[in-house]
Amino acid sequence: MSSIQKTPLLDVQHLTMRFGGLVAIDDVSFTANNREITAIIGPNGAGKTTLFNCLTGFYKPTVGCLKLVRDEQHYLLERMPGHDITKHAHVARTFQNIRLFSRMTVLENLLVAQHNKLQRASKFTLAGLLGLSSYKNVEQSAVDLARFWLDRINLTARADFEAGNLPYGDQRRLEIARAMCTEPALLCLDEPAAGLNPRESAALNELLLAIREEIGIGILLIEHDMSVVMRISDHVIVLDYGRKIADGEPEDVRNNPEVIKAYLGEDDTEELPEEIKQDVEAAARGEN
Ligand SMILES: Nc1ncnc2c1ncn2[C@@H]1O[C@H](COP(=O)(O)OP(=O)(O)OP(=O)(O)O)[C@@H](O)[C@H]1O
Numbered sequence: 001m002s003s004i005q006k007t008p009l010l011d012v013q014h015l016t017m018r019f020g021g022l023v024a025i026d027d028v029s030f031t032a033n034n035r036e037i038t039a040i041i042g043p044n045g046a047g048k049t050t051l052f053n054c055l056t057g058f059y060k061p062t063v064g065c066l067k068l069v070r071d072e073q074h075y076l077l078e079r080m081p082g083h084d085i086t087k088h089a090h091v092a093r094t095f096q097n098i099r100l101f102s103r104m105t106v107l108e109n110l111l112v113a114q115h116n117k118l119q120r121a122s123k124f125t126l127a128g129l130l131g132l133s134s135y136k137n138v139e140q141s142a143v144d145l146a147r148f149w150l151d152r153i154n155l156t157a158r159a160d161f162e163a164g165n166l167p168y169g170d171q172r173r174l175e176i177a178r179a180m181c182t183e184p185a186l187l188c189l190d191e192p193a194a195g196l197n198p199r200e201s202a203a204l205n206e207l208l209l210a211i212r213e214e215i216g217i218g219i220l221l222i223e224h225d226m227s228v229v230m231r232i233s234d235h236v237i238v239l240d241y242g243r244k245i246a247d248g249e250p251e252d253v254r255n256n257p258e259v260i261k262a263y264l265g266e267d268d269t270e271e272l273p274e275e276i277k278q279d280v281e282a283a284a285r286g287e288n
Pocket residue numbers: 019022023024042043044045046047048049050051
């Protein structure tokens with residue numbers, strides 16, 4: 001990726017979010033580029049989900065500017081209601097806990113994600129729904145897009161299954177496919193690898209890399225699984241107690257003493273993610 005010109009997609013400046021006396025995010029600034037996977041990592045309570053909530057309009061930041069650039073248009077996300085952030089700025093999101101429509105089929109989940117463009121094409125009238133050829137074209141394109149993503153996540157054979165009956169790893173990937181059906185410019189994923197076994201985790205990595213390469217959008221990824229972060233991220237931002245303590249390429253961040261300390265605490269190595277633990281142990285043996 002490094003030979004490709006970097007194009008800023010999201011520019012966060014001086015973001016601060018306070019809840020009463022608690023500063024969940026403390027003057028955080030960073031840029032996430034288009035066609036890159038930017039991971040946001042940090043210990044529990046570091047402010048990662050709060051950052052997503054500010055980006056997607058769930059919270060209004062106390063201070064700060066969140067600018068998204070798409071098709072040469074600038075969107076100031078902190079001034080937009082959540083539904084406009086999805087609809088106009090094209091920011092899509094998944095959550096820590098799966099939020100599929102579990103009683104709908106796999107295919108229905110992918111179609112329902114496209115209701116905005118279907119509604120627009122119907123001109124919000126029954127006549128539009130029944131008669132307009134433009135509606136029929138948009139309807140066909142919605143089906144084609146759903147089919148494309150079904151195929152991409154290898155669920156075509158299960159298109160008519162209830163989403164809630166799929167294995168956990170398939171549900172995770174279906175959520176991402178559903179978000180992709182909104183045709184986002186920025187895809188925000190909150191711990192997509194949580195609870196996945198190694199095989200499912202590898203399938204997730206492959207899907208995210210394909211989205212980056214083939215669809216060419218930006219991905220913002222909150223993740224505790226360091227094997228996922230280190231393997232697929234182009235850029236890693238580390239938060240600790242709401243502050244940004246590191247920002248750079250995965251290799252630089254994993255060797256950053258402040259990051260190691262944030263994960264270590266004072267002298268507890270038990271909680272250290274495996275990949276960072278290996279680096280710390282190698283450093284202690286004088287191998288770094
Ligand atoms: N709505 C809220 N009201 C009050 N405090 C909140 C609210 N949302 C988050 N916080 C606090 O803000 C801090 C950051 O929480 P956040 O959920 O963003 O952390 P996180 O990095 O996502 O943690 P985890 O990895 O455990 O999901 C925590 O101290 C949390 O208790």
